[in-house]
Amino acid sequence: MHDPWLEKISDSIDGLLEPAGEQALQDHLAGCAECRTLQAELRDVVAAARSAADTPPSSDLWAGIAAGIRELDPNAMPTAPDRLEMLSPVAPLKPRRSPARARRFSFSAPQLAAAAVVLMTLSGAAVWFGALARPDGSTVATGTIIQSSGSGPRAVRPVGLTAASADYAEDVATLEQALEDNRAQLDPSTIEVIERSLESIDRAIEDARTALAADPGNPYLHRQLDNTMRKKIDVLQRAAGVQRAQS
Amino acid sequence: MASVADQDRDDVRDAQSGDTAAFERVYHRHAARIHTLCRRMLSPEEADDLTQEVFIRAWQKLSLFRGDSAFGTWLYRLAVNLILARRQTFASRRSRFDGGDPNVIPMHARSERPDLRVDVDAAIRTLPPGARDVFVLHDVEGYTHEEIAGLLNVTAGTSKSQLHRARMSLRQYLR
Amino acid sequence: MITALLAGALAMTIPQQQMDTTFAVRPGGELNVDVMNGTITINTWDRDAMRVHASGSARDVDIDHDGAEVDIDVESRGIPRSVTLEITVPRSYSVAVDGLNIAVIVENLRGSAAIENVEGAIVVRGVTGDVKVESVSGSVTIENVRGALSVATVNQAIRITGSRGTIEAETVNGSIVMRRVDSADVEASTINGLVEYLGTVHDGGSYFLGTHNGRITMGIPAQANASVAVDTQNGRVQSEFAVRVGGNGQRDFSFTVGSGSARVELESYNGTINLVRPTGR
Numbered sequence: 001m002h003d004p005w006l007e008k009i010s011d012s013i014d015g016l017l018e019p020a021g022e023q024a025l026q027d028h029l030a031g032c033a034e035c036r037t038l039q040a041e042l043r044d045v046v047a048a049a050r051s052a053a054d055t056p057p058s059s060d061l062w063a064g065i066a067a068g069i070r071e072l073d074p075n076a077m078p079t080a081p082d083r084l085e086m087l088s089p090v091a092p093l094k095p096r097r098s099p100a101r102a103r104r105f106s107f108s109a110p111q112l113a114a115a116a117v118v119l120m121t122l123s124g125a126a127v128w129f130g131a132l133a134r135p136d137g138s139t140v141a142t143g144t145i146i147q148s149s150g151s152g153p154r155a156v157r158p159v160g161l162t163a164a165s166a167d168y169a170e171d172v173a174t175l176e177q178a179l180e181d182n183r184a185q186l187d188p189s190t191i192e193v194i195e196r197s198l199e200s201i202d203r204a205i206e207d208a209r210t211a212l213a214a215d216p217g218n219p220y221l222h223r224q225l226d227n228t229m230r231k232k233i234d235v236l237q238r239a240a241g242v243q244r245a246q247s
Numbered sequence: 248m249a250s251v252a253d254q255d256r257d258d259v260r261d262a263q264s265g266d267t268a269a270f271e272r273v274y275h276r277h278a279a280r281i282h283t284l285c286r287r288m289l290s291p292e293e294a295d296d297l298t299q300e301v302f303i304r305a306w307q308k309l310s311l312f313r314g315d316s317a318f319g320t321w322l323y324r325l326a327v328n329l330i331l332a333r334r335q336t337f338a339s340r341r342s343r344f345d346g347g348d349p350n351v352i353p354m355h356a357r358s359e360r361p362d363l364r365v366d367v368d369a370a371i372r373t374l375p376p377g378a379r380d381v382f383v384l385h386d387v388e389g390y391t392h393e394e395i396a397g398l399l400n401v402t403a404g405t406s407k408s409q410l411h412r413a414r415m416s417l418r419q420y421l422r
Numbered sequence: 423m424i425t426a427l428l429a430g431a432l433a434m435t436i437p438q439q440q441m442d443t444t445f446a447v448r449p450g451g452e453l454n455v456d457v458m459n460g461t462i463t464i465n466t467w468d469r470d471a472m473r474v475h476a477s478g479s480a481r482d483v484d485i486d487h488d489g490a491e492v493d494i495d496v497e498s499r500g501i502p503r504s505v506t507l508e509i510t511v512p513r514s515y516s517v518a519v520d521g522l523n524i525a526v527i528v529e530n531l532r533g534s535a536a537i538e539n540v541e542g543a544i545v546v547r548g549v550t551g552d553v554k555v556e557s558v559s560g561s562v563t564i565e566n567v568r569g570a571l572s573v574a575t576v577n578q579a580i581r582i583t584g585s586r587g588t589i590e591a592e593t594v595n596g597s598i599v600m601r602r603v604d605s606a607d608v609e610a611s612t613i614n615g616l617v618e619y620l621g622t623v624h625d626g627g628s629y630f631l632g633t634h635n636g637r638i639t640m641g642i643p644a645q646a647n648a649s650v651a652v653d654t655q656n657g658r659v660q661s662e663f664a665v666r667v668g669g670n671g672q673r674d675f676s677f678t679v680g681s682g683s684a685r686v687e688l689e690s691y692n693g694t695i696n697l698v699r700p701t702g703r
Binding site for chain 2: 006007010011041042044045046048049050052053054055056057059061062064065066068069072209210213214
């Protein structure tokens with residue numbers, strides 16, 4: 001019947017016909033009232049579709065969304081924190097299949113809060129960042145504080161704590177400023193190595209955060225993020241140490 | 248007044264840092280569109296619930312949004328995927344291109360609304376799911392057949408034939 | 423981060439371009455090396471002595487030792503270029519190497535080795551003690567380490583072969599490949615790279631391979647006994663084992679091989695998980 005032409009009419013409305021096909025269609029329409037009616041009707045349908053308005057939901061759904069977000073992301077807050085403070089939630093959301101592993105790498109907020117923290121001095125004399133392991137030491141799990149028995153302040157800030165993150169941001173900023181201020185003392189090749197390292201560390205921090213946003217309960221990602229953030233301080237400290245050695 | 252895209256860009260960036268107030272602004276800006284899509288492709292009854300799920304999921308995946316397309320586009324795509332997944336989960340085993348529910352007759356199709364603004368949404372819901380998806384994505388939202396093929400995992404040819412079918416079927420409601 | 427401590431009785435400062443010196447040390451001591459830029463090779467002999475050969479453009483090689491601990495600190499003044507250090511230590515020694523842009527090779531040590539850099543390939547071979555390596559952009563190659571192994575790098579791959587002790591390996595963008603490894607406790611995680619374990623699966627052992635975006639390949643040898651748990655959010659699972667699925671469905675399941683004694687956990691968010699039966703050893 002008119003089936004072969006139905007598709008052509010529809011395609012024509014969408015501008016999908018080749019010139020030859022378009023011509024053939026026009027020729028046909030000239031002699032077929034039924035198809036002309038069909039064309040008009042299909043045009044109406046398309047027009048109705050295109051003019052179909054979006055209407056909002058009858059009630060404000062934000063409350064439900066906010067509740068869902070809070071369930072996922074207890075650290076989400078109504079004001080934007082400092083970019084460097086964006087750390088994922090401390091508490092694992094999904095229990096890992098292996099409690100033994102979770103125990104090994106989990107860190108509870110109360111546990112960390114109880115630990116004494118923060119002794120990172122940035123002085124002219126010495127800048128030390130606590131070694132997280134020494135040849136004779138043991139590996140430190142995320143969030144644990146180690147105290148050094150040696151000289152110099154060596155307590156390590158647990159970077160996994162949201163509370164500590166403001167300090168982290170500040171420390172990074174201070175060290176970055178120091179690097180900038182004393183740039184002249186470094187030779188270009190050293191600067192290059194340091195900057196390259198900082199760039200790749202920043203990218204790694206980004207990667208870790210991205211991964212954590214998708215998989216917030218993952219203790220390994222938490223640890224990698226923390227370690228990478230510490231590494232940044234490490235490199236900045238080393239740069240400061242190198243700078244001091246040169247001056 | 249900044250464009251939607253500009254406002255989105257700023258708010259999304261803040262939201263990516265955990266700022267829920269910024270995300271609320273994003274929600275209000277896109278709620279109507281997403282909700283309408285859910286109504287059309289699923290049903291009015293499910294639209295509220297699914298809209299919330301879309302935004303919660305968007306929050307969850309926000310860091311994956313890289314800004315190489317407009318946020319609205321990204322959000323919309325996420326919504327389409329969720330809708331299709333929801334339908335997969337709860338649908339019966341019938342092929343999605345089987346018949347819809349022709350017993351749902353749009354109230355105002357014929358008599359009360361002689362102009363074009365008839366209850367398009369209700370009309371659309373009479374379509375079987377496959378044709379409905381294609382019609383909404385193509386004629387309402389302006390996706391191409393190739394894009395629809397990617398979204399729905401069908402060929403462009405299937406998309407075209409479903410569109411034709413949808414348009415033919417809707418003629419009776421949208422005169 | 424181990425930086426040089428200047429302590430001890432004897433300090434030699436040799437401001438020249440080449441140096442070759444040998445001095446007596448007691449066995450079982452500790453060597454600390456701090457070099458900003460260069461290549462450091464440490465190997466061993468049976469003598470109670472240490473030999474340091476330095477070449478390149480280093481202006482200052484400070485060697486500080488008191489018989490039990492030796493500190494070698496290369497400070498580059500002015501415009502530093504790179505220094506090449508070849509150090510031979512008693513086999514019983516432990517070493518710690520720290521620097522910025524340094525390639526490091528440590529071989530045949532009975533003590534422990536701790537190496538930290540930002541850039542530069544790190545190779546550790548034939549070390550009996552514990553080994554700890556931390557880098558940012560350096561690749562890490564570990565062969566035949568007996569002790570506990572802990573490796574972390576950011577951008578490069580970690581390759582571990584023939585090792586025996588516990589393994590902890592972590593990278594962000596690199597892959598972790600473990601072959602012919604004989605360990606009872608393995609934990610390897612990466613964000614964007616692949617993870618592969620083809621080694622022994624010990625009864626009572628614990629093996630965790632995790633990646634966010636990469637692929638996991640886990641070999642479960644013919645006689646092994648393991649409870650295997652697989653979890654992937656968006657990835658596929660390909661298995662050479664007939665899996666009797668228990669769990670939440672195709673993306674989150676577990677199965678048992680033999681008595682199920684070892685615990686194997688494979689987690690990938692976006693990547694494919696491959697379970698293979700390795701042929702041969």
